[in-house]
Amino acid sequence: MASGNITPDGLSSVTPIVKTKYTDSFQLGMSKQSTRCGFFEAQFYRCMEAFGTKLGRLHCDLEHRDFGECLTSEKQKKRYDAMRAEHWKQYMNGKNDKVYENHVELGQYKPDWYRYGNLGR
């Protein structure tokens, strides 16, 4: 349990309380390199490296938020929910004859699984 001057890196690694010489051999590395969010992670850590921990916590907030957004897609989920609610509201008020416009054919969504080494996760 560390306290004080820490990097807000969240779950990029989990370390035990007592470190022995075998800790690193069995460490679980949870870096997002070569995944979808590798870009944002690299951006955030470059910023932290440039500013240091204290100033980094102050100035790297946007990069940190983008990294979190890439990991959780939180804002995209909120947008999705808001738009779905609006669809239903308009349908209930009688504006359209069906709720959603189903224009995405099967197979058109092709995520680029080939670009990342980790199947794009």
Next chain:
Amino acid sequence: MSKGPQYQQDMPPPGGYRKFNWERTVLWRPGIIIPGLVGCAVFGIYQAYYQKRHRQTEKFEDRDILNAMEPFIAAERDREWLRLLKKNREIENELMKDVPGWKTGTWFGEPVYYTLGEKWWDPAQLEVFAHSPRKSQMDEMLFHHHSEYSAPKFYDKWIPDFIGRYIW
């Protein structure tokens, strides 16, 4: 060997057996069967070799053609993807006209990614299907579970609609 007890054994008749009368059968005799079998084997070996060569040639040709066409296919795929996203944005524009404070592509003015600037980042699977019913989302996720055959099967007419719209 010393002379032991004498037994009576079943021996061939003196002078040997008589020859087998192949004239009884019209066709089935060694002079025809054996060349026939050998010929079939030779023909089979020849066919196997040339068929395998043909298959391998076709495989190589397909791979060559795909390699040559890869940029065009990638461009077509990307165009399709961009067309889809543009359609999504248009629907969103029209949908959220009356919602106060909404700007298309953002969350009430707050961009999804702050530090990208003018760069583009593909939306996640959820947002792509924001204007499509749940069935098409589930189809997209689950179509791997099905075989290549995707036309209606004989039992599809007996599945009621309230179940059928949620499955493949």
